[in-house]
Amino acid sequence: MANKLSGLRKSTRRNFLTYALVILAFIVLQALITTGSISSSLKGMLVPICAYVVMAVSLNLTVGVLGELSLGHAGFMSVGAFTGVATAILLQDVIPMAPLRLAVGMAVGAAFAALAGFLIGIPVLRLKGDYLAIVTLAFGEIIKSIFNNLYMGVDSKGLHFSLLSDTTNLDETGTLIIGGPMGIGGIQKISTFAAGFVLVMITLVVVFHLVGSRAGRAIMAIRDNRIAAESVGVNVTKYKMMAFVTSAALAGAAGTLFAANYSTIVANKFDFNTSILVLVFVVLGGLGNMLGSIIAAAALTILPEALREFSDYRMLVYAIVLILVMLATNNPTLKSLLARLRPGNREKKEAV
Amino acid sequence: MKKKFLSLLLAMVMVLSLAACGGDTEETPAESGETPAEEGSEAPAEGTAFLLGGTGPLTGGAAIYGNAAYRGAQIAVDEINAMGGVQFDLRYEDDQHDAEKAVNAYNVLKDWGMQLSLGSVTSKPCEATAAETYADRIFALTPSASSTATTEGKDNMFQMCFMDPNQGSASATYISEKGLGTKVAIIWKNDDVYSKGIHDTFVAEAAELNLAIVSDTTFADGNDTDFSVQLADAQANDADLVFLPMYYQPASLILSQANSMGYNPKWFGVDGMDGILTMEGFDPALAEGVMLLTPFNADATDDKTVAFVTEYQDRYGETPNQFAADAYDCVYAYKQALEAAGATPDMTAEELCDLMIQQFTSMTFDGLTGEGMTWDATGAVSKSPKGMVIENGAYVGLD
Numbered sequence: 001m002a003n004k005l006s007g008l009r010k011s012t013r014r015n016f017l018t019y020a021l022v023i024l025a026f027i028v029l030q031a032l033i034t035t036g037s038i039s040s041s042l043k044g045m046l047v048p049i050c051a052y053v054v055m056a057v058s059l060n061l062t063v064g065v066l067g068e069l070s071l072g073h074a075g076f077m078s079v080g081a082f083t084g085v086a087t088a089i090l091l092q093d094v095i096p097m098a099p100l101r102l103a104v105g106m107a108v109g110a111a112f113a114a115l116a117g118f119l120i121g122i123p124v125l126r127l128k129g130d131y132l133a134i135v136t137l138a139f140g141e142i143i144k145s146i147f148n149n150l151y152m153g154v155d156s157k158g159l160h161f162s163l164l165s166d167t168t169n170l171d172e173t174g175t176l177i178i179g180g181p182m183g184i185g186g187i188q189k190i191s192t193f194a195a196g197f198v199l200v201m202i203t204l205v206v207v208f209h210l211v212g213s214r215a216g217r218a219i220m221a222i223r224d225n226r227i228a229a230e231s232v233g234v235n236v237t238k239y240k241m242m243a244f245v246t247s248a249a250l251a252g253a254a255g256t257l258f259a260a261n262y263s264t265i266v267a268n269k270f271d272f273n274t275s276i277l278v279l280v281f282v283v284l285g286g287l288g289n290m291l292g293s294i295i296a297a298a299a300l301t302i303l304p305e306a307l308r309e310f311s312d313y314r315m316l317v318y319a320i321v322l323i324l325v326m327l328a329t330n331n332p333t334l335k336s337l338l339a340r341l342r343p344g345n346r347e348k349k350e351a352v
Numbered sequence: 353m354k355k356k357f358l359s360l361l362l363a364m365v366m367v368l369s370l371a372a373c374g375g376d377t378e379e380t381p382a383e384s385g386e387t388p389a390e391e392g393s394e395a396p397a398e399g400t401a402f403l404l405g406g407t408g409p410l411t412g413g414a415a416i417y418g419n420a421a422y423r424g425a426q427i428a429v430d431e432i433n434a435m436g437g438v439q440f441d442l443r444y445e446d447d448q449h450d451a452e453k454a455v456n457a458y459n460v461l462k463d464w465g466m467q468l469s470l471g472s473v474t475s476k477p478c479e480a481t482a483a484e485t486y487a488d489r490i491f492a493l494t495p496s497a498s499s500t501a502t503t504e505g506k507d508n509m510f511q512m513c514f515m516d517p518n519q520g521s522a523s524a525t526y527i528s529e530k531g532l533g534t535k536v537a538i539i540w541k542n543d544d545v546y547s548k549g550i551h552d553t554f555v556a557e558a559a560e561l562n563l564a565i566v567s568d569t570t571f572a573d574g575n576d577t578d579f580s581v582q583l584a585d586a587q588a589n590d591a592d593l594v595f596l597p598m599y600y601q602p603a604s605l606i607l608s609q610a611n612s613m614g615y616n617p618k619w620f621g622v623d624g625m626d627g628i629l630t631m632e633g634f635d636p637a638l639a640e641g642v643m644l645l646t647p648f649n650a651d652a653t654d655d656k657t658v659a660f661v662t663e664y665q666d667r668y669g670e671t672p673n674q675f676a677a678d679a680y681d682c683v684y685a686y687k688q689a690l691e692a693a694g695a696t697p698d699m700t701a702e703e704l705c706d707l708m709i710q711q712f713t714s715m716t717f718d719g720l721t722g723e724g725m726t727w728d729a730t731g732a733v734s735k736s737p738k739g740m741v742i743e744n745g746a747y748v749g750l751d
Contacts, residue, residue, distance in 0.1 A: 039459075039463045041456065041459040041462075044456060044459035045459075148542070148543040180542070180543075180548065181541075181542055181543040181545060181547075181548050182499075182545045182548065183476075185479060186501065189487075262451050262480050263479060263482070264451055264479040264480050264483075264501070265451070266476055267543070269451065269452070271573075305456050308445065308446075312411060315411060
């Protein structure tokens with residue numbers, strides 16, 4: 001087994017390690033839940049952690065692999081949350097089975113987010129660096145404004161939409177699903193930890209396969225040197241769009257998972273701060289490092305809750321810990337220490 | 353190399369322990385701030401007190417509401433514990449006015465063993481925690497979450513405050529009955545549940561009462577610092593009364609900007625306006641003559657209010673607002689219901705939940721925020737609002 005593993009490429013081995021750790025974490029947590037030895041506090045955070053993990057991994061695709069800084073990732077999450085949950089509510093009577101309804105909701109959420117990603121990608125991907133970052137930032141705000149002003153209701157005559165004020169004029173059988181600034185209320189909690197785990201696994205499979213494929217190599221070539229990549233015939237726009245849309249679709253699915261875990265969701269939740277939070281996960285975990293993103297997302301979601309005993313100083317301590325962790329993970333001494341600890345690298349060094 | 357790593361690690365430990373000290377020292381004055389005479393009754397022994405928990409924004413933009421509710425509830429708990437009889441152990445957790453964090457905070461309270469809940473202080477977080485208390489069968493009585501969705505479809509969720517729609521229609525009725533204005537302008541926040549709920553019912557009620565709305569303008573998060581356009585619109589349309597269904601921070605800016613424009617209509621607010629007088633950096637003179645509907649008046653002269661206001665001022669150095677009074681009432685309502693039901697602290701949350709539902713739908717409660725309050729099965733309270741006007745930097749009853 002060891003021989004077989006070492007025969008594989010380093011990146012493949014790393015991917016397997018990531019899958020194995022995620023599955024292991026799921027089994028351990030699931031066992032703890034079944035035996036009832038897990039606190040409600042941690043149990044309540046499992047679904048949001050899964051959603052944030054998917055957000056971090058998908059953003060890592062844009063920032064780490066494609067090399068473009070996106071500050072509007074929460075916008076895609078928002079699109080996925082609203083469209084996915086609205087779908088789940090509409091299908092409440094059609095599909096009584098909750099997991100299936102969630103899956104359909106996620107698929108719709110992902111599709112709409114992908115569409116949004118495609119539309120925004122057309123102008124955005126012509127830009128580079130700082131300009132692109134600012135435009136994605138604006139995109140996130142636009143999405144927030146749209147959902148803050150969108151009203152959607154359903155009655156016997158079908159779906160009704162209105163903007164700015166509620167002019168849907170529903171009949172007696174109608175219900176308002178998206179209520180502008182009120183967001184969506186009365187959501188059935190259909191997200192489960194198992195569903196979150198499945199979504200994380202799907203995300204990892206999609207991202208690893210994309211990165212490891214021919215397209216992935218083209219994407220990384222664009223990141224490393226756009227001109228050189230173009231000169232050897234790589235279609236820059238196509239591959240950029242591929243990474244961007246994939247990232248958006250995964251964020252949309254994460255949004256549905258997240259929203260279906262709470263009874264209410266508002267557009268203001270997915271603001272600039274949420275985008276930055278996800279970016280922090282990615283930077284902390286390391287650009288292009290998916291396992292790092294997963295660990296960072298989980299740790300930084302739990303951290304503010306673990307710091308509750310500091311009461312009013314909680315967020316201050318959180319910020320201090322964040323700074324220290326950033327310093328520590330970027331410390332060259334520590335990095336070399338970690339590198340020495342990793343078995344694969346040691347073998348390599350010995351071989352040299 | 354190793355030394356460097358070690359020193360970094362040590363530095364981390366030191367900062368963390370310093371931060372820990374910070375946390376501790378914060379707690380000490382808070383505790384010593386509670387009247388020393390009650391030291392003995394402060395923490396009832398395990399199993400003899402009802403574990404009462406709530407979430408609210410103790411930090412962040414809406415912190416004034418969370419802290420007010422927490423403090424009001426704490427005063428009530430200390431008073432009740434000093435009396436003997438029913439004992440409470442109160443714990444508030446921070447939710448930063450966010451549904452996700454409110455559910456996290458709620459789960460922390462659940463781990464603590466909360467038997468009775470004070471819900472959440474603000475509306476959206478309370479909608480999220482209400483779904484949780486409903487699923488876990490923990491009875492909840494929120495001091496201030498006023499949206500209808502909070503209680504909708506949940507038999508164990510009750511409110512101490514008015515519902516948003518009631519505030520809107522009550523304001524319209526009040527303005528029309530007292531003849532306060534004929535041409536009304538509304539400025540409201542269109543990405544805020546609270547503001548929208550009141551605005552919609554106000555407009556509907558105003559149409560029935562033939563109250564002319566001459567200007568209806570909005571703002572949202574992010575463009576809530578400059579109100580010159582909205583105010584100019586109201587002024588251009590000759591509005592003699594401006595209705596401000598919003599929290600006090602934007603309202604304070606509106607008042608000061610209108611003042612610098614030389615626009616001087618009558619101002620009418622809702623309970624979110626409460627807190628404007630104690631806001632840092634705001635000149636209370638600008639709020640002179642502002643009217644608002646609120647169930648609580650800190651200047652009332654009845655014994656209960658005077659005692660509460662004095663105690664609150666002694667402890668925290670400021671005048672309590674309506675949120676503090678609502679939370680204070682919540683704890684007393686719990687006391688009354690628990691005594692009437694003969695409940696004991698060793699009961700499970702689920703047993704208490706059934707007893708509380710019975711009690712709250714049948715009892716009548718007199719508190720700071722109203723006399724003869726009753727609750728219907730939906731969880732809504734029935735009590736009458738009081739019209740207030742700000743005179744010389746204090747609330748004075750309008751009637």
